[in-house]
Amino acid sequence: MSRKRFDEMNCSIARSLEQVGDWWTLLIVREAFFGTTAFSEFQEALGIAKNILTQRLDHLVANGIFERRQVRPGVERHEYFLTDKGRDLMPVLVALVQWGDRWLFGEGNEPLRVIDAEQRVQIAPLKVCDAAGREVAPSQLRFRPGPGATERTLRVFEERRSKRRAASIQ
Amino acid sequence: MSRKRFDEMNCSIARSLEQVGDWWTLLIVREAFFGTTAFSEFQEALGIAKNILTQRLDHLVANGIFERRQVRPGVERHEYFLTDKGRDLMPVLVALVQWGDRWLFGEGNEPLRVIDAEQRVQIAPLKVCDAAGREVAPSQLRFRPGPGATERTLRVFEERRSKRRAASIQ
DNA sequence: GAATCTGGTTGCGTCATGCAACCGTATGAT
DNA sequence: ATCATACGGTTGCATGACGCAACCAGATTC
Structure with a gap:
């Protein structure tokens, strides 16, 4: 198979x-x-x-x-x-590098550095921002079905949501 | 194997x-x-x-x-x-979602949306910033050996660099 | 007390992966 | 002119990873 x-x-x-x-x-x-x-x-x-x-x-x-x-x-x-x-794909690689640096190698042991070619300075951890440019903490992020979501996705989301609601009532 | x-x-x-x-x-x-x-x-x-x-x-x-x-x-x-x-790992997933939305699904067909749980607004494309907070275009990013790099990594980098130098002279 | 749900384990067949050997073309050395 | 070597693969083989279905034991539901 x-x-x-x-x-x-x-x-x-x-x-x-x-x-x-x-x-x-x-x-x-x-x-x-x-x-x-x-x-x-x-x-x-x-x-x-x-x-x-x-x-x-x-x-x-x-x-x-x-x-x-x-x-x-x-x-x-x-x-x-x-x-x-x-x-x-660069942001995907940067995200992986930063995760690996943080959790697998530790500060000061990074085998790879990501720099700005012009300024030659190292870059900071990736930032997730909202449409207005305000930074959003990763813990604040949630996935939601988007415009192209299927029935199945919507159903799974609804199930998970009602489950969490039931758990929080208890 | x-x-x-x-x-x-x-x-x-x-x-x-x-x-x-x-x-x-x-x-x-x-x-x-x-x-x-x-x-x-x-x-x-x-x-x-x-x-x-x-x-x-x-x-x-x-x-x-x-x-x-x-x-x-x-x-x-x-x-x-x-x-x-x-x-x-959230930033890795966000980077993948955004890449897929852009190159595989196209605008308006995103099956998944990433939002800020508090504000309930959608987030913008990931930003790569330098240490001073200035945004860096992905095309400006380069990888360089870091403090934990091995001899081997340094050698490969040196080879690639001299190759590019030779190519640009021609 | 029978059926169903949960969280797996086992067995089996097939595909993907890794390795080594081979190969045709082009380039470089003698 | 010839021999060697590099390049960019292809082929064959062995093994492990993956997908599927069947099974199973304990807990829960009817």
């Missing part, structure tokens, strides 16, 4: 994970942010098997996260570049 | 993915943010096989992302709650 697909799940997280959620993909994207473009560089830097790397890069190209360019016409040699869609 | 482990990789992204990087984990965390606590609720809402859910929850509890509590002493029934470490 194949891996369960998240395609039909009506959820941005599930659908995003369908494209970038397997073991290697985000590391390949990270490597591309380091400036890596060649197959062999990805392979050596990550220690990934070549067949798997081939699969992943094909998948990423098919999903428009990487663009594959021939180095010279007539020569079968390629370079892989992030597209706008791929570069837009 | 088992899956390759990212444990020894000296990178926050790799180590984070080691804890939350498999197919189901972030969806289980998402579900917990919805208010789900019971095994059967996770199972039904996600459509995940029970044995896999057992494994994932055990793994998440072992890594301190979930806490497992007995509903009543003497009764073998449990509830699963996010710990602080688990709740701190």
Whole structure:
């Protein structure tokens, strides 16, 4: 039986994970942010098997996260570049880096630093702000069904809500 | 051969993915943010096989992302709650939601909305700011080796840097 | 006291992953 | 001109992860 697909799940997280959620993909994207473009560089830097790397890069190209360019016409040699869609994964990587720094490495042991290329200064923890620009504490955040929610999502939310209500009455 | 482990990789992204990087984990965390606590609720809402859910929850509890509590002493029934470490994954989920909304669903079709529980208003795209609080465009962000970087990381960075220098001279 | 719910465990089949070997083309050294 | 090497893969094989269904024991409900 194949891996369960998240395609039909009506959820941005599930659908995003369908494209970038397997073991290697985000590391390949990270490597591309380091400036890596060649197959062999990805392979050596990550220690990934070549067949798997081939699969992943094909998948990423098919999903428009990487663009594959021939180095010279007539020569079968390629370079892989992030597209706008791929570069837009940066906040996901930053969020993961910051979580890992905080909970797995601890202050002062960060293996990676995220900086502003112009000012050359380190960046601060990601901020979640409301539409008016006011910062919102992560504990204040809630998920709610959006305009594209399905009946199923709405039902699950309603169930959870009534459950919590019942629990708070007791 | 088992899956390759990212444990020894000296990178926050790799180590984070080691804890939350498999197919189901972030969806289980998402579900917990919805208010789900019971095994059967996770199972039904996600459509995940029970044995896999057992494994994932055990793994998440072992890594301190979930806490497992007995509903009543003497009764073998449990509830699963996010710990602080688990709740701190919210920015990662928000980043994924926003990426998926933007590139996979498009405006107006978002299946999920992230709101501020107090103000009940929707939140804006994640902002990356420098230490002084100025916003930094994602395209301006760069990764650099940090204080905990290994020799290997430094070497890879140096190689990439000299390669780019050579390319820009041509 | 029978049925159902809950939270799993077990067994089985299939797919994904990792490894090593191979291969055709292009480039560089002798 | 020839030999070696790098590049970008492909192929074959072994093993582990995943999905599914069946089963199960204790608690709760009818």
